[in-house]
Amino acid sequence: MTHDEWTPVTPENCHTVAGPFFHGTRADLSIGDLLVAGFRSNYRQDVVMNHIYFTTIPKGAGLAAEIAQGEGRPRVYVVVPTGDFEDDPNVTNKRFPGNPTRSYRSREPLKIVGELESWESCEPEFIENLRRFVESGSGEIIN
Template identity: 75%
Template sequence: MAQDTEWTPVSHDTCDQVAGPFYHGTRADLAVGELLSAGFRSNYRDSVVMNHIYFTTIAKGAGLAAEMARGEGRPRVYVVEPTGPFEDDPNVTNKKFPGNPTRSYRSAQPLRVVGEITEWEAYDAEFVRQLRAFVASGSGEIIN
């Protein structure tokens, strides 16, 4: 997001103004039509059961989430559509950069799988390793 662009928060009331496609990264093997929902343990803190399901408009970001996801399967990035209202992800919005440059969102309502992409721009392996170490250290707050 360019610095000279004015950012407007995305809320349940304004989410219909956000254009997809939307992506969700995971290690789960899912089929078109399946629903992804909240209620599972966080990939970042085992003691937290998530109240929301997270997604982004940036395939690379969903790929990183897939790399960080729990499970034995390969990292997967699904094209999803929200089934209800959503808002900016407060875990990243305005944390390091103004606005929502990661284009990350969350919803208490399920996401419907409408497809899968098999290639996306990956993050550097060293960055992923460092992020895993950061997560393992228990650093960072989760806004649930």
């Protein structure tokens, strides 16, 4: 898909985006739990998140889980949005034309409906470099 073919995902048209959807974290959660905004970021403890972020790409959710702070093991949950959502402005048209990462955010909860046992991982050096970059606060965070 070229940038010219891309249609922004907004609360008005988000129902047209097909899942499944995934959320990566180190939190030990259960099927039926709700992920809600208003808690500290998985990446920077000084940031309280106004949105919950998710993707349609398991590897992307896995990367998010692998760089998340915390003691638990990285986990990728299968989630269902309970309300409207939009493109993640942290990556959409900022770092990449369109939304090739298929990343979204919502102010409404995400319901956990499953957990992936495995996913394709990134190279360990890339994960560590990205973790250091995020923890340094060098990256812009829009919440």
